[in-house]
Amino acid sequence: MEDIASRIVEKAISLGCQDAVADVVANRSYQIRFARNEPVISNRWRESSASVFFVYRKRVLASDIKDLSRADEAVERLVKIAKGSQENPDYAGIAKGPFKYARTRPDPKVVALDEGGKYVEAAIGGALDEGAKECAGSFWKYEDEHFLSTSNGAESHDHRASLYLSIRALVALESSGHGVAAATKLSRFDPAKAGHKAGRIAVLARDPKPGKPGRYPVIFDPLIFGSLSDQVGGRLSAWAVLAGFSPFGKKVGKAVASSQFTLYEDGSADSIGRKRFDAEGVPTRRNVLVNKGVLKTYLHNTTTAKKFKARTTGNAGLVSPEPHALFVKPGDWTKDEIFSEVKDGLWLTNTWYTRFQSYVTGDFSTIPRDGIFHIRKGEVVETWKDVRLTDNLLRMMKNIEALSNKPEQMMWWAEVSIPNFVPYALIKDVGITKSAE
C-alpha cells in the first residue's frame, strides 16, 4: 500500500503536476446497529482506496481512486481532466516535508476485536437495569490504515483503531436519555456506563410537561455542550470563514467567548479522532483556538494560511481545513457545584437539528431531545418537553459562567461530528421557545 501511494505521486509529477498527494486507506470497520433491545443489522467493510490531490499549473483536482489495481490509468485520466480545469489563483502549495511524526500505534486488543455483541448487551443491560424499556444505538469498531505520500517529501503510515458506542434509552416516546462511550483502548471502553447514563436520564424524564418559553440559566450536559463546541470548532475553519459559514470572520484577537472558555484542537492527543498527519502530511499538533475567550487562530491548510498571513495549523482536508478533535479546557467547578448554582433554570442533556438563520451573525436554533429538566435550587423539579433553544452562538459563548472539572469524550450522529472533550457547562440567559398549538 505504501508503494501505491508513492507510485501515484510519482506518476502525477511525471505527468506535469506541480503538487501531488496520495493517501491510500484500508478501511476495516465493523458495526452493530441495535433497536428494540436487540441487534437489527451487523455491518462490515473491506475497502481500499486512495484519496488523491493533484495540482497542475494551479488547477486543483481531488479524487478517490477506488480501483488500486489500475491506479496508473486513473492518475493519467485525472491529470488530463485537471489540465482542462481552471486555475485557482489562491492556491499556495502544500506543506514542505519531510516531517517527523509521533510514534503511535493502536491498541492490539482493539485491532483484534472481531465481535461486538457483548458490548451491545452491556450497554442495553445497563439501561434496562435503570428502568428503561427500549434501547437503540450503534456499536462501532473503527479501523483504518493510512499510507501517505506527498510530492513535497512527506511519507508516513498511520494505523488507527478505536471503539465507540451510542445508546438511546426510552421509557416512553417522550421520556428518553442518551449515552455514549468512546475509547482507543479496550480497557477504557465502558458501554455499560453509557447504558446506565441513558437509562437514568430516561427514567428521570418520565411524565414530561410542556415547557415554558423564556430566558433561563441552562446546564449543558457534555453531549449537548459537545454539539455547541463542535459548531464553534467547525466554524473556525478558515474555509468556513471565507465562504460565509462562520460568525468568526475578522474576529482573530477579539473576545468571542467568556474568559472561562478555552478551546484547543489537537489531532495528536489520544482521542478516537487521533491522526498522525493532515491531508498535506503535516504532523497534527495542539492548536489553541480560543484562549480565555479570545480567538487566537482559524484552522488552516497551506493555502488558507497564506490568505490570512498565518501558518498551517496541520488541519488540511483534501480541500478545506477541518478539526481533528476538540478539547474544551475544564473549569474548576464540580458538577454538583454547577447544579447548586442554578436557582431557577434548565438542565439539557442532548440536542439535534442545529440550524442557522445567519452563519455570519450566529443566530441559530436547535431542538433539545432526551431529558429536559426544570431545575430549582439545584434540584430537578419537573421534566419538560417540546422546547427549542433559540439564541446566538457568540452570545451564548460569552454567557458561559461555569465549566466542570471533568471533561468527557463526546461524539454523536450528525450533531457532534468529531470527537469533543467537554465538561458540564452553565450558560446564563439562554433563549427557550416553544411551538404554538
Next chain:
Amino acid sequence: MEDDRSELVDFAVDYATKRGASYAEARYERHDQESFILKNGVLDALYIGDDRGIGVRVLVDGALGFTATNSLAKPDVRGIVDDAVKIAKASRRKSRIVFAHEDAITMNWAVPEQKKLADVPVEDKIAEIRSVDADLTALGFKIPARTFQLSNNRISKYFANSEGSRIRSYSPRLRALYFLTVMAEGGVEQTHRNYGWSGGWEGVRMWDLSKRVLDEARSMQRSLTEGKKSPEGKMDLVAGPQVAGIASHESCGHPTEADRVLGREASQAGKSFIPPDGAGMRVGSEVVNVVDDPTVEHSIAYYATDDEGVKARRRYLYKEGRVAEFLHNRETAAALGTRSNGASRAVNYNVEAIVRMANTFVEPKDYAVDEMLEDVKFGVYMKSFMEWNIDDKRYNAKYAGREAYLIENGEVKHPVRGTVIELTTPAFWSAVDAVGKDLECEAGFCGKSDPGQALDASMGGPTIRLRNVYLR
C-alpha cells in the same frame, strides 16, 4: 451497462445461499461523479469520483448481515459473503426478522439524457456556473461570500436477490447548489437553494439558474433596504412552494417512515409521533394531501425500482388530512402486516438500503396565488425560509423566513424580516384552508441512518394558505 459485473453479483447471491442465508441480495453500483465549488469567483478544486463496489446483505437465522467491498476480485467477494453470514449469525437476536413477500422481477430501466452528462466537457460546466456568478456580481450588491456547487453523478446499478430478481438501472443526476451572503445598511441576509434533475445536461436549461439567483439576490437586497420587522400574533400565512415543501418533507414524510415508527432509527434520526396503528389519524384539514412519489420523471430522486428490487409507486402519506400510508421496505412491511411500497434506498453500494423518502410534496389543487392572497386581511406571505428544524418525533417544527412580505387587505406590501413559524405538526396542517396549483419542487439531501446516508430527495408543493396561525 458498460461495466458489467452481473456475474460477480450473481455469484455473491448464489454463494450466500449456499452458506445458509435464507435470503440474500447483492448490489453493484458505479458512481461516476464530477463536482466543483466556485467560491467567491475562485474554483477551489474539481472533484472527480469513480466509485464502484459490491454490497451484500443476507438474512441468516432471522438476523441481517451486510458487508461491502470495492474490490471486484472473486475471492474478495467470496470473503465479504463469508463475513456477512458470520456477523449475521453472531447477532443473537431473540426475534426473527422476516421480509414481506415480493414477486421476483427482471427489469432494465434508464433515465433518458437528451445531452449526455458524460459528453459535456467539464470546462463547459464550469463556464456555465461562472456565467451565473458574473451575472450576480454585475448587480453591484455587497456580496461578501458566494458559493456555487455544481455536481453530476451517473449511477449504474445491478441488483440481484436469491428470489430471482435481476435489475439493471442507470440514473444520471445533476445538481446545483448556491449559498449567498448579501449585506446592506448594516444588515445581513443569507440563503441557500438546491436544484436537482435526473437526466442530461438539458436540466441546466430547465433551472434557468441565472434568473433564479438574480431574483433571489434582489429580494435579499430589498429585504435589507426596505424590510420591516415581521408582525407577531395570530394571523393568516400564505406559504410558498419552498415552505410547503420543507414542511411536507419534515412533518409528513419523516413521521410516516415505518422504520422510524417501529423504533429502528430511535438513536439517530428519531421516532415518530404517529404510532404503528396510526393510519387514519387526523393531522391536517381535509384539503391536505401529501404524497411521496419516486416516479416523477426527471426528479432528482426518480427510480423505477428500489434497492430491494420492489417497483416504485406514488404513496399518499396524508390524504384529506389523515395519515394514509407509511413508507415501507420489506422488513417494516412484514412487521406491520402489509407489503412494501418500494421505499428502500441506499446512497451507495457500501451501505444497507433503508426506508427513505423520494420526492415529497403537497398535492396541488386549483387556487391561483392571487386568489389566496386577495382573501387575506392581514398576514404574511412567506415565499422561502433559511433556518429550520423539527424535533425527533416530528411534532414541533420551525421555519424562519428568508423572503417574506406583509399582506394587508389582500395586497402584498413591503418585505418583512425575521418571520418565524413555530408550530406543531397538527397546528400547521390543520390551518391549511387553500392549496394552489403552482407546484414547484427543489432538491435536498435527506439525512438518516448510521453510517449517515445523505440521499438525493426533493420536496415541494404549491403555495398554500394557513388561517389564523401564530407567527412572530
